[in-house]
Amino acid sequence: MQDPLKSHTEALQAACLTATLESISDAVLMLGHDWEIRYMNGNAARLTKVVREEVLGRCLWDVFPEAVGGPYYRAYHKAVDTNEQVSFEEHYAPLDLWTEIRAYPSEEGLTIYFRDISDRKATEAEIHRMAFYDKLTGLPNRQLLLDRLEHALALGQRTGRPGATLFIDLDHFKSINDTRGHDKGDILLQQVADRLDAAVRSCDTVARFGGDEFVVLLEDLGTDAPAVARDIASKLLQAFHAPFNVDGVEHYSTPSIGVALFGRERLGIEEVLKRADLAMYQAKAAGRNNVSFFDPAMEARVSARAMLETDMRRALANQEFELHYQPLATIDGKLAGVEALLRWRHPQRGMVPPVEFIPVAEETNMILHLGCWVLMEACGLLSRWADDERTARLEMSVNVSPVQFHRPDFVEQVLDVLKQTGARPDRLRLELTESLLIKDVEGTIQKMQRLREVGVRFAVDDFGTGYSSLSYLHRLPLSQLKIDRSFIWDAQKEGHGAAIVRMIVGLGKTLGMSVLAEGVETPEQLAFVMDEGCHYYQGYLYSKPLPEDRLAVFFS
Ligand SMILES: Nc1nc2c(ncn2[C@@H]2O[C@@H]3COP(=O)(O)O[C@H]4[C@@H](O)[C@H](n5cnc6c(=O)[nH]c(N)nc65)O[C@@H]4COP(=O)(O)O[C@H]3[C@H]2O)c(=O)[nH]1
CATH class of the missing domain: 3.30.70.270 (Reverse transcriptase/Diguanylate cyclase domain)
Structure with a gap:
């Protein structure tokens, strides 16, 4: 006969256990040795979307046939076979449910605790998505x-x-x-x-x-x-x-x-x-x-360029840059002025030509520093010339890089240099390239006009090689066209050089600008540009670019 006290105690314990299992936040599932569902708490029924009364006593794998052979199936079998607890996280596709599982084998069968971790998984996925x-x-x-x-x-x-x-x-x-x-x-x-x-x-x-x-x-x-x-x-x-x-x-x-x-x-x-x-x-x-x-040659070029850049920064600090001056002449051979040309006296390589380093200086914006230095040096010399009657009327031409010109404060910079050095603005001529002129025409005209108002003059350098449009050339306050030397050299040959020179001189006359022929090396070339009506010339025939001390000798 059953002890009534004992059975009362057991019933009390069972009720207590049920109350505990119903109140915990985990879902709980108890299975017998034949996988029959012996107990399921409310959370488990809710998460697995089953009616408790309908599944109690049924085989787990009949209730969830999609799980057969899958990860849950394998893990529970492993727990039972090894008599060891298993814990894992798994997604149950039919319910689109991420679960965290702990399953404990015992003499009665298998007790499974699980909880819904879908929100945590979604947050993790979102973090992963954001990170990657x-x-x-x-x-x-x-x-x-x-x-x-x-x-x-x-x-x-x-x-x-x-x-x-x-x-x-x-x-x-x-x-x-x-x-x-x-x-x-x-x-x-x-x-x-x-x-x-x-x-x-x-x-x-x-x-x-x-x-x-x-x-x-x-x-x-x-x-x-x-x-x-x-x-x-x-x-x-x-x-x-x-x-x-x-x-x-x-x-x-x-x-x-x-x-x-x-x-x-x-x-x-x-x-x-x-x-x-x-x-x-x-x-x-x-x-x-x-x-x-x-291709590797590409890399070699780039690293050579990078080395040049480093070298130039050092050169700037070591003051290895200097200015040379090439005399410019009127067509009948009188000294009219000079063009300032930048030189780099490299300690190992000797004189490095500007065509080699100016493009790098422009790409790296170092030209801003260099260009300002050139302007300051050239205007300094111009101002010293004012005291000597042999040089007081000479003009100084200075090359301006597009990078420099298109800076918003370019005009202020030039005005500042003129003020600091005391150079006469009407003796300064800035040489601009055709490509510079076609970018932002209105802005360019404004800047040129502001400097023109104080007396500064402008020349177009290497004229004929760029893409100047005649439609706006007349709107620019230019005073000189410099014919690129390739046309002067070409004029003696079969090419179109002579026709182009003639055309540029005609254009200069029409627009009221003087015309200078660059790169005149021979008496024949001089005779030609004279015949064509050029007003000025520049070239080795008259003089090569000279350092300041030799320029003084040239003057005397
Ligand atoms: N074969 C030959 N060449 C002659 C003759 N007469 C003059 N030249 C060379 O022609 C170039 C004239 O300067 P550019 O056209 O403004 O061309 C200049 C100018 O665009 C640029 N450059 C030079 N100095 C500066 C500077 O201070 N600032 C800027 N932004 N560019 C500069 O570098 C270019 C090359 O300068 P350089 O090598 O000094 O070369 C100079 C000069 O030495 C000649 O009869 N025969």
């Missing part, structure tokens, strides 16, 4: 690209299977941002991302590297990797053929693409990206809307 994907385009971001590139390089080095990195930069992207606003620029970037993504295989990575830069990572390109990479790059170019629809307006955009291949060679991610980036710049330099492959 670009918000605007949804593409992998720089971080994820670097990870994948690292794997791809390691794989390439181990297996020898080649891949490629394509660096893509949109041409003139800034213009849509500037003219139509950043939100329209963003729309374009999203559409570009979609087209790039659609143009490659799903196993390739299309990443947004930043701004308007994208990188495509191609792996396992097979035996003819360069040809395959070229084909894919062409496909990417083609993807831009059709116009984009940016908020109802057709917009044409083109990319410049640089390709760097990788394979067995030991290369770091930085190096591969640098190569692709260099090749991209080459594509831009070749006219944009282009594909260019990295």
